[in-house]
Amino acid sequence: MRIEKRLQDSRAMMYLSPLLALLLTLVSGALLFALLGRPPLGSLYTFFIAPISDLYGLSELAVKVTPLLLCAIGLTLCFKAKIWNIGAEGQFVFGALIGGAVSLQLADSEGVWVLPVIIASGALAGLVWAGVAALLLTRFNANEILTTIMLNYIAVNLLLWGVHGPLKDPEGLNFPESALFASQTLLPVLFEDYRVSIAIFIALFMLVVIWVVLTRTLLGFQLRVMGENHNAARFAGFNGKKLIWLLLLFSGAMAGIAAISETNGPVGQLIPTLSLGYGYAAIIVVFMGRMHPLGILLASCLLGLTYLGGEMTQIDQGLPKSITGLFQGMLLFYLLACDLLISYRLVPGSNQTIKEHKV
Structure with missing residues (x-):
């Protein structure tokens, strides 16, 4: 052969x-x-089938899918134009840090404006963190793969500094975590006794938005041309630097919203182990989904299932969490x-x- x-x-x-x-x-x-x-078949059943064998398991899958899908939505537009943003993880963590700090500051505030402000703060934080990479790429031609990866580690260490320092719960018995967020700063859940929040609707809405952008707008056409050939896009009169800024900022904002869906959803506070690799897993989601909205949704479900399966295997088989x-x-x-x-x-x-x- x-x-x-x-x-x-x-x-x-x-x-x-x-x-x-x-x-x-x-x-x-x-x-x-x-x-x-x-047992091979029994273990595969435990990993892939048992976690979603009931309604609660399906709801937990939706909890895992939400941040994956939001991160993947932003990365899809970047990758479509061959802007290799590997920093969704760092943008997620920085969005969680700033969004968490705002949540703690608004613990005594009331009003319908509280949640929108928190979501916007997370989106803005992720946007700013991605903006650092955009600046380095457009101004100094720094490789976005290297810069976004390095920014991931900086964001994680900033989170560790926050939960060990100024954001640490003074009544938390010296554990490195923030205080629990007030109820009015948490995303409403869809059903009682389940953890899935309204963030899943934000993710699905944004999925429709990028489908429209990619298939029905001039911006989508520009992304496809830029992805095929950067020189051709430049000769066609497309503003490459403007597109880079737009795509990276949008991707960072999506990762920041994903962070809020996690911190102000099932977690409810800032913890040092907040970074579960959603930003990295979203890269797999994008390529498995072929950068198509429906494919991304299906791939998000599959990758979300690996998180649930890893947890189930730890409990049932006694294997380490690295199995995920x-x-x-x-x-x-x-x-x-x-x-x-x-x-x-x-x-x-x-x-x-x-x-x-x-x-």
Whole structure:
């Protein structure tokens, strides 16, 4: 067998690649569980099926999907234009830090304006954090991959400083966490006894917004052209720097809102372990979803399920929580590998046979 470049990319493999990656992840996961001395099929059931086997599990899936989807929405527009924002995690954390600080300041405030101000503060914080990367890229041509990754670590350390310092609960028995947020600063839940909040509607609304932007607006056309060829976009008269600023700021704002959906939703306070990797997992969501709104929604559900499955496996199988990251890593690895089949294909024969034929 030899690898041959296709005359044009395979549209079928574009959509089959994520399914094939998921299948390979399941096979590898079963093998992993077997090597760990756990029943493979039973463990896969515990990881992928048991967490959503009842209504409460489905509601918890919606809780996990919400921040993933919000982060992925912002990243989709960036990646569509080949602006490689790897900093959604840092923008999420910084949005949580500032949004949490505002929530604590408004603990004694009342009124319908409280929640909008908190959501706006989180969005603005994420926007500002992404703006640092936009400035470095447009002014100094600094690689956005490197700058956004480094900003992630800075944001995490700022959060640690906050919960160990000025935002630490004075009555928290010296635990590094903030006070619990007041009830009026929390996002309303949809149903009693469930944790899913109105943030899921914000995420779904923004999903429709980016679908309209990508398919029905001039901006969507500009993003596609810029993604195909930056030089072509410049020759067409598109303002590349303006687009970079717009995309990174929007992506940061979405990550900041995602942070509020978590801190002012199920968590209800600032804690040092707030960073669960939603910003990184959202990158997998975007590529698995093929940068299409419906695909992003489905991929968010799958990645959200890995968080629930990891927690369930810890409880039921006694495995470490790193099992979640392991499954996410396998999924990304196989997705990248399977994506090669979009532009290349396996055909019978060998390179040696071709050389002999040419001679």
